[in-house]
Amino acid sequence: MTNWNMAAMISTKQLYRNPLWSDLTIKYGNEAIPGHKIVLGQRSKYFEQMLESSETKTLKFDDDADSVDALDAMIRYMYTFEYTTHNRPRRHDWRFYLELADVAVRYGLPELKRRAISELSHRKFSKPDTITDILLAMPVYCEDDEEKSLEKAGQALKREHILSLLQVPTYIDSLADEQRSLHMMQLAAALAELRSWIEDSWGSPTAKWGLSVAQFDIILRKAQTWTGGEVVGVRK
Numbered sequence: 001m002t003n004w005n006m007a008a009m010i011s012t013k014q015l016y017r018n019p020l021w022s023d024l025t026i027k028y029g030n031e032a033i034p035g036h037k038i039v040l041g042q043r044s045k046y047f048e049q050m051l052e053s054s055e056t057k058t059l060k061f062d063d064d065a066d067s068v069d070a071l072d073a074m075i076r077y078m079y080t081f082e083y084t085t086h087n088r089p090r091r092h093d094w095r096f097y098l099e100l101a102d103v104a105v106r107y108g109l110p111e112l113k114r115r116a117i118s119e120l121s122h123r124k125f126s127k128p129d130t131i132t133d134i135l136l137a138m139p140v141y142c143e144d145d146e147e148k149s150l151e152k153a154g155q156a157l158k159r160e161h162i163l164s165l166l167q168v169p170t171y172i173d174s175l176a177d178e179q180r181s182l183h184m185m186q187l188a189a190a191l192a193e194l195r196s197w198i199e200d201s202w203g204s205p206t207a208k209w210g211l212s213v214a215q216f217d218i219i220l221r222k223a224q225t226w227t228g229g230e231v232v233g234v235r236k
Contacts, residue, residue, distance in 0.1 A: 012039050016079035024051070026075060028061040029068035033075075035059060043078040046108035066106070067099035074103050077112050094120060094134055101150060102141040113142070113149060121153045128164040131157060132171040 015021070015036050022034035040059070041048035051059070061071050069090050073083040083100065090096040097120040104113035125131050135154055142150040158165065165171045 012036075012078075013080045015039060016076065024057050024059055026059045026061075028066070028071045028075075029063055031068075031072070035075075039079060044108040046106075066103050067096075069096055070099035070103045073100050074107065074109065074112065077109070083112065083115070094123065094125075094130070095137070098134075098137060098141045098150075101145075105142045105145045110147075113145065117149050117153050121156065125157075125161075128161065128168045128171075131161050131165060132168045132174075135165075135171070136174055 017033050019034040021036060023037050024035045026033050026035040037047075037051045037056075041051055047059075050056070073096075077083040084091045097116045101113045101116040101120075104110070104116060120134075125134070135157060138150055138154045145151075
């Protein structure tokens, strides 16, 4: 029985970092772990084509192009369908999920890309500066993703936090004129609701939007400046 047939009879999870029936060495960072062509080839067309030659004995990744943590998680996923463990120091770092989605796109693992982006999208970010950092970092990742999944996740993040983002100078400075116009269109619906609320009573901006009155004034004044029109409720 060949190594490939024997490997197919057992769980790929059992083969992770296991020299049993290993037919190549996977190198990245300071790691050199036993690999199995049948496992990598089954998971990804990219690796199937790369490893089709029986002469290939080493799979070496470019540490300058790829995050070592993301590569480690990707290889773990190809064997176990899991990509993090509870003791991984970066599992709560948003950059890790961007890097993981990026290597998943590069090496032909669309389901891993979707899981990484979903994990990032479902995390609750409360600090506008952090959200700004995420949005500014996104364009350099997943450039070859035909589904534009990361771009869509970024758009959703902007819609959810637009009022908070408009308080961050770094975010405002990053916008082109066209993007500012788009944001004002997105903000129009929120302003329509705010107008009727402000006309009745100033109420509590903190309770309704998590903003102080001063912050609220700044946002409305900025909207007025960008639109060139009158915004109801701006205090003189």
